[in-house]
Amino acid sequence: MKLHKIKQDILEFSKADRVVTTAEIATHYEISWNTAEKYLLELTLDGKFRRIKKAGVNLWVLI
Numbered sequence: 001m002k003l004h005k006i007k008q009d010i011l012e013f014s015k016a017d018r019v020v021t022t023a024e025i026a027t028h029y030e031i032s033w034n035t036a037e038k039y040l041l042e043l044t045l046d047g048k049f050r051r052i053k054k055a056g057v058n059l060w061v062l063i
Contacts, residue, residue: 006031007039011048011062018062025060 006029013028014020026036040060043049052059 007043010039010043014049014060014062020060020062022058022060 009029010025013025022033022037022040025031025040026033029036037058040049040051040058044051044060048063050061050063052061
């Protein structure tokens with residue numbers, strides 16, 4: 001899956017709830033947790049998400 005395509009897919013997937021976890025993205029797209037975290041960090045740098053760190057979990061809020 002191309003990088004641009006998966007980032008677009010993550011944005012679409014996140015629109016329903018507006019808050020997702022790294023584990024939800026990893027499970028949904030059948031990718032590793034680290035890869036999901038990388039994509040979400042890139043989307044955060046692009047201004048699409050805001051990251052909230054909680055005990056044991058990262059929450060990603062769609063902006």
